[in-house]
Amino acid sequence: MEGAGMDFPLPDNEAERLAAVRAYDVYGTDPEAGFDDLTDLAALIASAPIAMVNIVGDTKVWLKSRHGVPPGIEEVPRSGVCCAYALCRSDMLVVPDTHADDRFKALPFIATEPFFRFYAGMPLIDSGGHALGTLCILDLTPRELAFEAAEGIRRLARQTIAQLELRLRMAEVLRSQQELAAEKQRANSLLLNILPLKIAAELTERGSVEPRHHPSTTILFTDFVDFTKSAVELSPRELVDDLDMYFSEFDTIVARHGLEKLKTIGDSYMCAGGLMQGRKDHPIRSCLAALEIRRFVVASNQRWVAIGQRPWHLRVGLHTGSVMSGVVGRKKFAYDVWGDAVNIAARMESTDEADQVNISESTYQHVKSYFDCTPRGALDVKNKGKMTMYFLDRLKPEYAADAAGVEANEHLRKTLAGTSVTWSLHG
Structure with a gap:
């Protein structure tokens, strides 16, 4: 059939054929040795x-492969070649003398240099019945094509199709591998959002995680004051958006200080230092994170008040002690820690005052050389009796990089680097 507005014939399945050509992704590609x-x-x-x-x-x-064609000729108009006619056939098109054939005698390269006089083209028909192109031969003199030569060209055409289909399958395999790799990467990323890196690696490799004892960790809890009242006053979207804004920033701060986020429960946020890195400086790092978290919330409150909205006040509590850690659950598994240190850190938070950071005696003893603290004395703690605690105020001036005493200077960073040691995963 003739194409509408075109001066060359079209196969009956032209739309499907073009879709197949696109699927093979070979048009416009570089030479390949196999072809x-x-x-x-x-x-x-x-x-x-x-x-x-x-x-x-x-x-x-597109001249995917060429023998005897001068360099620089890679693409020609479909209307100017005999292949447009061979494409519409199921078998070879042989033109003994192109100058004697009205279909071709006026075409470029036939009517003009190099004056091709002979053409034979075998359509390259794939297993789906789509003619992707041709394997063709040309000569400068009229001639006949011997039977044996014609059979050889047919066989080579079948080999060409086999090469194209192999190329397509290899591309599909590569895409599948890339998709699997991307899916694995997404799964790993999701796993790392749930579990620490070393724990995720162990779970992936062994299918389970060995429980661990950590003789010294620092547990940090945060909680918003009067959260229930805020929850009533805000729409669900506003409430979730606000919590997401705060917790996302907490995540960034915690990661920057080398701590591990453990979980959020409602408006409470829990993280720990010293679980994975095997460092002795986790009390200092945890206190630095606590001060930065408080600074972020206080600065946010200033913006809320400026636009007439209710501020969010925060309590932060820290305690340093021993814990056990492990992964629990089979479907929605979670990495968690247990031990009296967790309970004491929670009590430090619950007995804190708004926009303050409350630390236990144990944490204070680890950080008192680096931070200014305000003694609170011994306060009654539920199920614990009286416990000594302190407000964590700021870094001492000699260790602060800023006037507020939140950011560590180079002197403290070097000091922290000098206190680092490597512990086993079991503590």
């Missing part, structure tokens, strides 16, 4: 100076 070998063999079998593997697009033809 070049086939055109060299085609020229040898037919004793022809020129042989090509052509991929036929909608209006142009």
Whole structure:
């Protein structure tokens, strides 16, 4: 059939054929040795100076492989080549004398240099019945194509299709591998959002996680004051958006100081230092994180008040002690810690005052050389009796990089680096 507005014929399944050409993703690609070998063999079998593997697009033809064609000729108009006619056939098109054939005698390269006089083209029909292009040979003199040569060209055309389909399958395998790799990366990223890196690696490799004892960790709890009242006053979207804003920033701060986020429960946020890194400086790092968290919330409150909205006041509590850690659950598993240190840190938070950081005696003894603290005395703690605690105020001036005493200076960072030691995963 003739194409509407076109001066070359179209196969009956042209739309499907073009879709197949796109699927093979071969049009416009660089030379490949496997196809070049086939055109060299085609020229040898037919004793022809020129042989090509052509991929036929909608209006142009890509010379995927060529023997005897001058460099620089890679694409030609579909309307200017005999392959447009061979593409519509189920078997080889042989034109003994192109100058004697009204279909071709006026075409470029036939009516003009190099004055091709002979053409034979075998359509490259894939297993789905789509003619992707042609394997063709050309000569400068009229001639006949011997039966044996014609059979050789047919076989080479089948090999060309096999090469194209192998190429397609390899591309599909590569895409599948890339998709699997991307899916694995997404799964790993999701796992790392739930579990610390070393724990995630152990769970992936062994299918379970060995419980661990940590003789010294610092547990940090935060909680918003009067959260229940805020929950009543805000819409669900506003409430979730506010919590997400705060907890996302807490995540960033905690990660920057080398702590491990453990979980959130409602408006409470829990993290710990010293679980994975095997460092002795986790009390100092945890206190630095606590001060930065408080600074962020206080600064946010200033913005809330400026626009007439209710501020969010925070309590922060820290305690340093021993814990056990492990992964619990089978479907929605979670990494968690247990021990009296967790309970004491929670009590430090619950007995704190708004926008303050409350630390236990144990944490104070670890950090008192680096931070200014205000003694609170011994306060009654539920189920614990009286416990000594302190407000964590700021870094001592000699260790602070800022006037507020929140950011560690180079002197403290070097000091922290000097206190680091490597512990086993079991403590």
